[in-house]
Amino acid sequence: DIQMTQSPSTLSASVGDRVTITCRASQSISTWLAWYQQKPGKAPKVLIYKASGLESGVPSRFSGSGSGTEFTLTISSLQPDDFATYYCQQYSRYPYTFGQGTKLEIK
């Protein structure tokens, strides 16, 4: 199975900050990577697909990059609504796997 490792596990930041979350795959997944945002009690919401594709309706302050084994999600200027947990997911091969999550907290 492909292991997905996110860092950091927790991130404290302030409104207006630029933040970056990293996701590493245990083997190459090309660009078959998605990023999700999840808020308590809600289903995940996709932000980024195919490593850098911005899903329709997602604010442009979210961006994704990377290929192979290393990927990043960047939020250019944090807004109050962005404090949530973020997950990466590889869909290169079965079984699909998720990272363990990064909780973005208000500093």
Place this chain on the structure above:
Amino acid sequence: QVQLVQSGAEVKKPGASVKVSCKASGYTFTTYGISWVRQAPGQGLEWMGRISPNNGNKNYAQNLQGRVTMTTDTSTTTAYMELRSLRSDDSAVYYCAREAGGGYYYDWGQGTLVTVSS
């Protein structure tokens, strides 16, 4: 619009089975795969497996092989996930999700809480 509506919360005893349904609407059911993802309390997302409604092809997570069965009923556009020999660590919210192009998930069900307790 696309909707995935799941069945209600369940409480089961250890060793029992649970079957969760996911009623799909708003798109051609046989065109997109359905996956199941679970989330234990306070934990991350765990991919359980997926099924193609058009041909029944399935892929399951290794750790659930032998205990999980995913099926679809194209006449009612409903997907099902059955998990057997339940243990306390199977207590989780179970989500169905429709695969977008390639294998990521745009549409999700509302989640079904399954509690396993004696």
